[in-house]
Amino acid sequence: MDGNKEGGDIFRDTPVRYLGYANEVGESFRAQIHVNAVRFSYAIASGYVVADAVHKGKEASLKTWKNEGQKSSQVRWAIFDTLMWQGLASVAIPGFTINRICALSAYALKKNSQLPGKTRKWITTIIGLACIPFIIKPIDLSVDALMENTVRKWYHIGPVMETVVHHDRND
16 A cells, blocks of 8 residues: 555554554553553554654655755654654543543442452453444544644645545544
């Protein structure tokens, strides 16, 4: 895949994008696994973010620009935009959200049930995993709105860059 709209985006339109959800899975299993495994899930998701940013920088560098100065600037903005968007939408916000959902679920189960500890942990894990598909789209749209109304006002995203940094998923 070459990353353009016709060929798709390997980091956003293929199963590779699920690497960005590794930390949500890690957070869901936090009660079951060693904290280093949760940290490793964040390393996987963060690696995905960095790889996507490098990919978007490469895509921007292949576009036609007026001059080398504009090209260099747009490549930097493509990398920055992708790091910011993916960092928020794929790592920070969903990781925090699933962490809090699991923590509240564990607390509620402990206070309101007589279930054994292992059962409560598995229920908490299942709740966390079950929430992942429901939080993705609202978080993505929220991060889009946040960035459009804040940092993207600092730099111009014209029609050429739209094809690099903006994305529409087929899900």
